[in-house]
Amino acid sequence: MPMVLRALLLSALLTLVPVAIGVAVSGDATLSREPAAYKGTDLADFDTTKAVVQRAPFCDLVPAAAVTKALGTKATLAAYDNGEKSDAFPGGDVPHEYGCRFSPSDTAVVGEARGWVFAPPVTTDAAQAMAEASLTKACTxxxxxxxxxxxxxGVLCPGDGVQTVSFRGLFGDAWLACSLTLPSAVAQDELVRRAGRWCVAVAQAASVPLT
Structure with a gap:
């Protein structure tokens, strides 16, 4: 998401009255459990209506196998919490979200896998506006x-020698987003497939396990 758009949307969200639907847990407590086993589930086969996403740090719960499968190589994690400055943003802007950026450990390899969840609760109307704002001249x-x-x-964003697929949406009152960036040489259908599986892993890491 462009930084200006991100800032405007977050500013609007922070002025909203928190919704009381109770299906996502707020707070800064790190989710305490072991990472789930990575199964490589396609997004089309994942029922996102059953996922209960928490607005909390989750990067340590992303399976290493999910990152390796998405990027095709081992990666290094850069994580950030609500209100922290982060190198993940130009100028180290302070994000009102919890997120992680995985970059190939081999700097000669091009790619990036990301996931983030907004710290403030999000209403359905605000989420609809953000979903619509995802479509730009750069992202179709x-x-x-x-x-x-x-x-x-779900959007596709071509870049300079790369292309990015991103999925984002509302889970209860939690706005969750993920993206996968790979070289333009990777076939588009392969990128979409890998991005979908990556985003399932992000959703599972950020959610309360189903019992």
Whole structure:
């Protein structure tokens, strides 16, 4: 998401009255459990309506195998918490979110896998506006994109020698987003498939385990 758009949306969200739907847990407590086993589930086969995403740090719960499968190589994690300055943003802007950026450990390899969840609660109307704002001149809608929460959006963003697929959506009152950036030489359908599986892993890491 462009930084200006991100700042505007977050500013609007921070003025909202918190919703009391009780399906996502707020707070800064790190989720305490072991990372789930990575199964490589396609997004189309993942029921996002059952995921209960928490607005809390989750990067340590992302399976290493999910990162390796997404990027095709081992990666280094840069994580940040609500209100922290982070090198993940130009100028180290302070994000009102919890997130992680995985970059190839081999600096000669191009790619990036990211996941983040907004710290403030998000209403359905605000989420719908953000889903619509995801479509820009630089990012086009993925045709028949599987749901990633409700409402949600799936976009393809070409870049200089790279292309990014991102899914983002509302899970309860938690706005969760993920993206995968790979070289332009990677076939688009392969990028979409890998991004979908990566985003499932992000959603599972950020969610309360189903019992």
């Amino acid at each position: 809608a993925l045709p028949a994109a599987p749901a990633y929460g409700a409402p949600s959006a």
